[in-house]
Amino acid sequence: MSLLQQIPFLWQKDLWDKLTSEFREGKLAHAYLISGAQGIGKELFAYGLAKFILCSAPEKLSACGLCANCNYGGDGEGGHPDTIALTIDEGSRDIKIEQVRSMSGFLEKTSHAGRAKVAIIANAHRMNTGAANALLKTLEEPTENTYLLLSTHLPGSLPATIRSRCHKxxxxxxxxxxxIDWLSLHIPDQEDPVALARSAQNxxxxxxxxxxxxxxxxxxxFLSKLVQLSAGETSIQATVALAKKIGEQVVVRYLIQVSTILVKYLLTNQQPSELESGHQELLSMFQAGKEVSISLPLSLMRYYDQVQESHRQLLSSTNPNPQLIMESLLWRWSQLSRSIPTR
Ligand SMILES: [Zn+2]
Known part of the structure; x- marks a missing residue:
């Protein structure tokens, strides 16, 4: 069974029940903004919901899976002529105005199957200013029987004008x-679902x-390299080289995760029960440092902001320099961890 056919996943069920019953009662809003962490299936959920909306014989909680509308393009993923999905074009860094305009044109045309039309914009925060302005028009003058499903893990990066016109x-x-249960059903037998869940923060x-x-x-x-860097056992250059090998965009995500964990647990003082060993090592180091430096959580929060900013820069369309960004982030990291006197 494809992932799309499994929608809703167990953790999506409440939201699914809410939206499908709103649809059944004719109360579904014109536009939704689905926010939530990366890697929990928001986009698949939107595709699944589109399928439900377009199904000609939906059951109470799911699309029938049998009708012609359910079976367009094999899985129906973007294959239905009444669905449009905006994605970031290859080689491009953002969703562009032309894409939003063609989506609006699509929504204005008559539905192919005589039911509804659905547009999906995943990673909606990646719309550039022109695209967002164009979308605003569509949001302000909705066409009947059309639905817009936006998803993002950074809702705060969307213009307030867009957010206020979507149901959040x-x-x-x-x-x-x-x-863990979900992963164990989806990964090869020889892999460890517990370790994966831990690394992926569930x-x-x-x-x-x-x-x-x-x-x-x-x-x-990378985490063990980061531990070594904090201990002065490796150089910034060697860490930058490893980041390049793995991919700077991926590594920035690791850094976001690390700083989120550290800030969260240094501020709340709660020891997390399950952590990846690399995270655990860094956490112990910073916890020890916190006892002698009250400004450490604050410095970490600033670092977190810098990493978020670098993440935006790496994704921006203005020719970022990944190596320079990495050097700067790792230099700051080494300064930060060197300010811990216990090491
Ligand atoms: Zn159907």
Whole structure:
């Protein structure tokens, strides 16, 4: 069974029940903004919902899976002529105005199957200013029987004008048991679902991606490099070289994750129960440092902001220099960890 056919996943069920019953009652809003962490299946959820909306004989909680509308393009993923999905074109860094305009044109035409039309914009925060302005028009003058499903893990990066015109719903990260159970059904037998769930911070689809791409190995390798860098046992250059090998965009995500974990646990003082060994090592180091430096959580929060900013730069269309960005982030990291007197 394809992933799309499994929608809703267990952790999406409440949101699914809410939206499908709103649809059945004719109360579905014109536009939704689905926010939630990366790697929990927001985009698949939107495709699944589109399928439900277009199905000609939906059951109470699911599309029938049998009708012609359910079976366009094999899985129906983007294959239905009444569905359009905006994605970032290859070689491009953002969603462009022409794409939004063609989507609006598509929504204005009569439905192919005589039912509804659905547009999906995944990673909606990647719309550039022109695209967002064009979308605003469509949001302000909705066509009947058309639905817009936006998804993003950075809702704050969308213009307030867009956010205020969408119905906001959020998708939660499942608890660890659900993530492990789900992963164990989706990864090869020889892999460890517990380790993957831990590395992915319980985000199941991200865990699956790690399993497909050597991601777990890369992440562990980078985290131990980071520990070494903090201890002065390796150079910034060697760490930058490893980041280049893994991919700077991927590594920035590791850094976001590391700083999120550190800030969260240094501020709340709660020891997390399950952590990847690399994360655990860094956390112990910073916890020890916190006892002698009260400004450490604050410095970490600033670092977190810098990493987020670098992430945006790497994704921006203005020719970022990945190596320079990495050097700067890792230099700051080494300064930060060197300010811990216990090492
Ligand atoms: Zn159907």
């Amino acid at each position: 719903v959020s998708m939660q990260i499942p608890d660890q048991k659900i993530a 985000r199941p689809l991200y865990g699956l991606e790690l399993s497909h791409t050597d991601g777990l190995k890369n992440q562990q390798q």
